[in-house]
Amino acid sequence: NAGVMQNPRHLVRRRGQEARLRCSPMKGHSHVYWYRQLPEEGLKFMVYLQKENIIDESGMPKERFSAEFPKEGPSILRIQQVVRGDSAAYFCASSEQQYGANVLTFGAGSRLTVL
Amino acid sequence: KQEVTQIPAALSVPEGENLVLNCSFTDSAIYNLQWFRQDPGKGLTSLLLIQSSQREQTSGRLNASLDKSSGRSTLYIAASQPGDSATYLCAVAYRDDKIIFGKGTRLHILP
Numbered sequence A: 001n002a003g004v005m006q007n008p009r010h011l012v013r014r015r016g017q018e019a020r021l022r023c024s025p026m027k028g029h030s031h032v033y034w035y036r037q038l039p040e041e042g043l044k045f046m047v048y049l050q051k052e053n054i055i056d057e058s059g060m061p062k063e064r065f066s067a068e069f070p071k072e073g074p075s076i077l078r079i080q081q082v083v084r085g086d087s088a089a090y091f092c093a094s095s096e097q098q099y100g101a102n103v104l105t106f107g108a109g110s111r112l113t114v115l
Numbered sequence B: 001k002q003e004v005t006q007i008p009a010a011l012s013v014p015e016g017e018n019l020v021l022n023c024s025f026t027d028s029a030i031y032n033l034q035w036f037r038q039d040p041g042k043g044l045t046s047l048l049l050i051q052s053s054q055r056e057q058t059s060g061r062l063n064a065s066l067d068k069s070s071g072r073s074t075l076y077i078a079a080s081q082p083g084d085s086a087t088y089l090c091a092v093a094y095r096d097d098k099i100i101f102g103k104g105t106r107l108h109i110l111p
Helices: none
Strands: A005-007 A010-013 A019-024 A031-037 A043-050 A053-056 A065-068 A075-079 A088-095 A110-114 B004-007 B010-014 B019-025 B030-038 B044-051 B056-059 B062-067 B072-077 B086-094 B099-101 B105-110
Touching: A005 A088, A010 A019, A019 A088, A019 A110, A031 A075, A043 A065, A043 A075, A043 B099, A075 A088, B004 B086, B010 B019, B019 B030, B019 B086, B019 B105, B030 B062, B030 B072, B044 B056, B044 B062, B044 B072, B072 B086
Parallel strands: A010 A110, B010 B105
Antiparallel strands: A005 A019, A019 A075, A031 A043, A031 A088, A043 A053, A065 A075, A088 A110, B004 B019, B019 B072, B030 B044, B030 B086, B056 B062, B062 B072, B086 B099, B086 B105
16 A cells, blocks of 8 residues: 655746646545645645545635546646745645544645745 | 644753653544654654544553543653654544644654
């Protein structure tokens, strides 16, 4: 079991470009969560998805950010027209069931740098 | 408002000492509390998960306790080693399906 796989591990974009971050959950996990970590800050919840459904996007900025978890393939966090303030580490986690009794397993993160 | 606070923000102790990291949370309606370790530039590694009905969990030199009524959890590390140096994060899973993280405690074990 390869665990939660995130790619790219590092991504550099110029202001105004688009960033796409991918997350493949652990085998058998159908629940995916995205978190953002700013320097010297804790992890902030962004969005919770199940296959083909967004369950909770209350932590997602209303503009420029979107997420999906298609029936086939990885979950994708998309940031359009990136700005310097988007520079952060973006972590994906997966679980077998919804929060509750299950351990969250995290990926190694994708570090976005906006020039 | 649901908040998770970790104190201290940073801690340096000599190798071999036992130490305690603290996590406090508001709102006792929780599913579980999970302690993670994060090494610089790396992802999060789950250390211990305590269900809301449990009082403590142990794994090797680590022991985590949970007092739901007072909104507190502690992570006890016995006989600390330089390899324990990392940031330790506390995460609370609430019954409204939110998971809130503390900002972490940066631990440095002095050889």
